[in-house]
Amino acid sequence: MPELPEVEVTKQGIEPHIQGKKVTAVRIYDGRLRWPVPKNLEKVLLGQKLHQIKRRGKYLLLRFDEGHLIIHLGMTGVLRIMSASDELKKHDRVEIQFGKKFLRLHDPRKFGAVLWSSDEDGEIDHHPLLLKLGVEPFSDDFNELNAGKHLYDHSRKRSVSIKQWLLSGQAVVGVGNIYCSESLFDSGIHPEMAAGRLSSSRAEMLAASVRKILNKAIKAGGSSLKDFVNSDGEPGHFMLQTKVYGRAGLPCVVCKAPIKQIVQGQRSTYFCSICQKK
Numbered sequence: 001m002p003e004l005p006e007v008e009v010t011k012q013g014i015e016p017h018i019q020g021k022k023v024t025a026v027r028i029y030d031g032r033l034r035w036p037v038p039k040n041l042e043k044v045l046l047g048q049k050l051h052q053i054k055r056r057g058k059y060l061l062l063r064f065d066e067g068h069l070i071i072h073l074g075m076t077g078v079l080r081i082m083s084a085s086d087e088l089k090k091h092d093r094v095e096i097q098f099g100k101k102f103l104r105l106h107d108p109r110k111f112g113a114v115l116w117s118s119d120e121d122g123e124i125d126h127h128p129l130l131l132k133l134g135v136e137p138f139s140d141d142f143n144e145l146n147a148g149k150h151l152y153d154h155s156r157k158r159s160v161s162i163k164q165w166l167l168s169g170q171a172v173v174g175v176g177n178i179y180c181s182e183s184l185f186d187s188g189i190h191p192e193m194a195a196g197r198l199s200s201s202r203a204e205m206l207a208a209s210v211r212k213i214l215n216k217a218i219k220a221g222g223s224s225l226k227d228f229v230n231s232d233g234e235p236g237h238f239m240l241q242t243k244v245y246g247r248a249g250l251p252c253v254v255c256k257a258p259i260k261q262i263v264q265g266q267r268s269t270y271f272c273s274i275c276q277k278k
Helices: 004-018 041-043 147-155 162-170 176-186 201-218
Strands: 025-028 052-056 059-064 067-072 076-082 092-098 101-106 114-118 258-262 267-273
Touching: 004 059, 004 076, 004 101, 004 201, 025 041, 041 114, 067 092, 076 267, 162 176, 176 201, 176 267
Parallel strands: none
Antiparallel strands: 025 092, 052 059, 059 067, 067 114, 076 101, 092 101, 258 267
């Protein structure tokens, strides 16, 4: 599933091609996504100018004259910039044309979303899909001065494992499964430790690790386990840099002990039992 780094890479890839341009056509090839694509999307978007593209968690928010187009990549979605000569492929769902450039959503499993939120419906931050998201890891609210305190305060009295708590996105968004394992290893925290046992000093280390790992993943173009490619069709390369994820049985890069794999909440977790303490 595309996580924050993959969505950010997608944002950075499509932005230069379509930002500042007007919609000249909209084509819905198959609107049966997680939520049905609005049937009047062409009527709504036609002639509107795209002013800005923002990312909120795993959602892309395309700001137009009269509202926002909300796009989610779901499990297997890919957004690519295409031209008129590019063939339509099986599982291509929605296409928005900006003159000679086409923004096309390809989604084999149909778990993605393309929704319209009009300014008349209220502030985009109050949209039901966005309202309960945690703080952004690169925002001013989660900077190096208060990020640790933010994690510490939000983890109080939480008995759930810190891996599950971090993965939930309640305190900070975007730390997907791969990035949870890597962030916890980088900060020396055992994934099974109760979130409520996180000390203020370890919270500072975890906050720094989250930003560090997500930054590295974005610079590497994200992680491609199965389907993800960027807007140019290239896979991400962060999996070549992981220190624990996907390395079960291999020696730890620090202490040489074998990396262990467990299942938490039906998701695989990788860690070093020597370097990561409860």
